[in-house]
Structure formats: C-alpha cells, structure tokens
Amino acid sequence: MAATPAKPSTKPSSPNFSSGPCRKRPGWTFNVLEGAILGRSHRSNEGKAKLREVIDLTREVLEIPEDYRIGIVPGSDTGAVEMALWGLLGARGVDVFAWESFGDDWVKDIAQELELEDRRVFQSPYGELPDLLQADPSRDVVFTWNGTTSGVRVPDADWIDDSRTGLTICDATSAAFAMDLPWAKLDVTTWSWQKVLGGEGAHGMIVMSPRAIARLTDHVPRWPLPKLYRMVSRGLVSEGLFVGETINTPSLLAVEDAIDGLRWARDIGGMPALKARCQENFNRAAEWVSRNDWCDFLADREEIRSQTSLCLKIVDPDLTGNVAEQTKLAGAIVAKLAEENIAFDVGAYRTAPPGFRFWGGATVDARDLGLALEWLGWAYSETRRANANG
Structure with a gap:
C-alpha cells in the first residue's frame, strides 16, 4: 500500500463535528446566556416574551409566510414530527418516503402504532433516494428533507404538486437554516434546536400552513392523543401554542441559547x-x-x-x-x-x-x-x- 502521509501539524480550532447536538456558533461563550430568565415561570410575561422572540426570529430568518403558524413543542424534532403524525393523519391515504433511520421511524409509527391501512411506503437503502414522483397529490405525504444519518437530501420540491389536496409533512431537522425550504410546498415542517444553529436539545419546532391548521379541526383522529400532542382544545385550535404558550415547561436557559443562535444567523446575513x-x-x-x-x-x-x-x-x-x-x-x-x-x-x-x-x-x-x-x-x-x- 502507499506510504503513510506525514502527520498533519495543524489541528482544527474545535474538534466538535457531531451531527447533533452540533457545534456552537463561532464566538459562542457562556456569557451569551446571561440574559436568561431563570427561576421564573415560562408563563410569566418575561418568559413568554422570550419564547415569542424565538418564534419571531425564526420567521424572520427563514422567511416564513405570515399566515403560517410557528410553535415550540416538546421532544425535539421527534416530538414535533409525531405531533403532526398523530394529530393530522387518518383523514386520507398517506405516502411515506424513507431512506435512512429517522424516515424508517416514521414508517414504523404509521404502520405499527397508528396502524393506517391506506398507506404506501417507498423506501431506499442508505445512499439512495426513492422515486419521489410516486407521490400522489390526493394523499398525505410524509418525508425527510435531509437524511441526517445517510447524507442524502431531496434535490428540490418540484415533485410536490402545487394543486395537491393532501398535506405534506416534512421532517427538516438537518435542513432548516441550511437549505431552501419552499414554504408553499410544505404544510408541516419540523426541526430541532440542536442542529444547524447549534442549540440545545429537547425542544422542537413545528411550522404549519393554513391548510394544516384547517385539518386540525376538520379531522378528529380515531386514536387517543397524549396531552403533549394536542393542538386542539374543545374543537378549536390552541392558538396560544403559536405565540409562545408551550404545552409543557421549556428550559428558559435553552431558550436563551436558541435566541443567541437566531440572532447570530440574522446578523451574519x-x-x-x-x-x-x-x-x-x-x-x-x-x-x-x-x-x-x-x-x-x-x-x-x-x-x-x-x-x-x-x-x-x-x-x-x-x-x-x-x-x-x-x-x-x-x-x-x-x-x-x-x-x-x-x-x-x-x-x-x-x-x-x-x-x-x-x-x-x-x-x-x-x-x-x-x-x-x-x-x-x-x-x-x-x-x-x-x-x-x-
């Protein structure tokens, strides 16, 4: 075999290349957390203002349409995706596309937990992508924009029909803030703080189009919904969820860190x-x-x-x-x-x-x-x- 190359003499300034939680932004120090509202209720005016700032900055940086709702939810991206699956599916058939581990998890949820009979599953091995043109615009579609564990992403959203009658549910946890997300093509989009902006774990984000919001009240799932997944109360959408009134108690320390990451993203362009x-x-x-x-x-x-x-x-x-x-x-x-x-x-x-x-x-x-x-x-x-x- 070829001779071993000389041992490099220069090391990276940071050895953190984990795919989640990911590296903190350049220049991050613990000092950025000094403004955190600690020892206070997340339902205090100050706590809700911090949560609302996360939502507002998210809309600004990602250029999310004003009529799309943005919520902070428990359970990281997994919690956000499963909130969408449990709360929205079952009204019509569903097509599921998977090509890595997390997509496989959504297949299992739909087939084994929700037991949706009218389902079509399109799967590919690591390194490949299923035929996205198989998506039926009359059915709901569940897919991952970017496969964190496979390094495979969808190249575009041209395969999503503008005149679709089903909903598109997109797990975008390692794509949000890194790749263009065409909001008009996406009805539910989810991610977690610990990915592209290097935030802390346990919190998820969910973005819902007007069509997805309408599904919440037009369709009642046949299965019981855990409290953490409920976006409807007494037949009405829980609007507080989309202005910072979270379902459970968030970490306001993690919230402060998320604000720092979003401000950095905004300020660099x-x-x-x-x-x-x-x-x-x-x-x-x-x-x-x-x-x-x-x-x-x-x-x-x-x-x-x-x-x-x-x-x-x-x-x-x-x-x-x-x-x-x-x-x-x-x-x-x-x-x-x-x-x-x-x-x-x-x-x-x-x-x-x-x-x-x-x-x-x-x-x-x-x-x-x-x-x-x-x-x-x-x-x-x-x-x-x-x-x-x-």
Whole structure:
C-alpha cells in the first residue's frame, strides 16, 4: 500500500463535528446566556416574551409566510414530527418516503402504532433516494428533507404538486437554516434546536400552513392523543401554542441559547449567509474526497448529497464486501481522531454502512473541516499500516 502521509501539524480550532447536538456558533461563550430568565415561570410575561422572540426570529430568518403558524413543542424534532403524525393523519391515504433511520421511524409509527391501512411506503437503502414522483397529490405525504444519518437530501420540491389536496409533512431537522425550504410546498415542517444553529436539545419546532391548521379541526383522529400532542382544545385550535404558550415547561436557559443562535444567523446575513457557509463546507469535503481514492460520499449521485450531513464510506478495493473489517477499521480511525483531539463523534450512524459522518452545518468553519479531513486521511493510512504490520 502507499506510504503513510506525514502527520498533519495543524489541528482544527474545535474538534466538535457531531451531527447533533452540533457545534456552537463561532464566538459562542457562556456569557451569551446571561440574559436568561431563570427561576421564573415560562408563563410569566418575561418568559413568554422570550419564547415569542424565538418564534419571531425564526420567521424572520427563514422567511416564513405570515399566515403560517410557528410553535415550540416538546421532544425535539421527534416530538414535533409525531405531533403532526398523530394529530393530522387518518383523514386520507398517506405516502411515506424513507431512506435512512429517522424516515424508517416514521414508517414504523404509521404502520405499527397508528396502524393506517391506506398507506404506501417507498423506501431506499442508505445512499439512495426513492422515486419521489410516486407521490400522489390526493394523499398525505410524509418525508425527510435531509437524511441526517445517510447524507442524502431531496434535490428540490418540484415533485410536490402545487394543486395537491393532501398535506405534506416534512421532517427538516438537518435542513432548516441550511437549505431552501419552499414554504408553499410544505404544510408541516419540523426541526430541532440542536442542529444547524447549534442549540440545545429537547425542544422542537413545528411550522404549519393554513391548510394544516384547517385539518386540525376538520379531522378528529380515531386514536387517543397524549396531552403533549394536542393542538386542539374543545374543537378549536390552541392558538396560544403559536405565540409562545408551550404545552409543557421549556428550559428558559435553552431558550436563551436558541435566541443567541437566531440572532447570530440574522446578523451574519440570514439564509444566504447560512447556506453559503454550508456549501463552503460541502465544497471542502468534495475537494478532499476527490484526492482520496479510498473514501467517497455515501450518496453516489451529486444532486442528492447533503451539504450538512457529510456521510463518507470506505471504498478501498482491498476491503470491498468485507463489512466486518470496514467496521473495525472505521472504529479504530474514529477513536484515533478523538485521541488526537481532532474530531469527536464522527463515526457513521449505528445502522448506516461503516464509515464516517462529519457535520458541515453553518456553525462549522470550513477551515476546521478541511483540517479534520486531512487528519482523517492520515489516520486511515496509519491504521491500515499498523494493521498490516500487526
């Protein structure tokens, strides 16, 4: 095999490349939390003002239409998605598209928990995308915009019919604030704070179109709804949810952190700047992959590769088909990168093919990512050499 490249001399300024919770914004310190309303009720005027600020800043940065409702909900993105599934589905047939672990979870919810008989499931393995043109505009559609665990995203929303009569329910947790979300095509959109803006966990966001809001009162699910999923009270939409009156008690410390991330996003230039930072990270990764023939993107097609979830696979011909050896090798490399304080939490998702996953969202600096990938190349060669001599 080729000689091991020289050990890089420069380390990233931050080794945090986890895909969730993700790296804090550049320049973040604990001082940004000093304005948090601690020891107070989230239902106080001050507490509700903070929650409303999150909603207002979210609308501003993401350019969400004024007639769309925005809510802060419990349970991270999972809670937000399941709130939509439990509260809205069942009025008509549903098409579900899945190509990674979280999409698979929504399939299980619909098939095994809600037991919807009129369902069609379109699934693809890691690295591929189902045929989105199979979506029927008369049926509800559930899909993930960006596959966090697969590095596969939808290239656009052209496959969603403007004259549809069903609802589109989109899990956008690793796409929001990184990719264009065409609101006119999306009836329910969800994400969590700990992704692209590097917020804290446990809180989710849900954005609902007027058509989705109408479904809440036009359709009564046949299954019981837990309190955490209820968006309707006495036949009327719980409007307080969409002005900061949360269903359960949020962390006002996490709220303050979310406000800081949103203000940063606004102040650097909003969506154009956020997308540019993500694209720069992707370009840095693509350039590195082009120089390293042992590694490639998990997604073979360029147009479906994620700019945030940079999922890589081992394509060394000596290891082709040997999943056990690839898994062992990848694990050793991930451990070496952590020991060197180069990159933390960069192993592939547990159900994905063996390889690596670097977060490339807007809070990650492209220079840091480039340095980490150079170290990845060194760690690969060093580990392969050690195994050959061992």
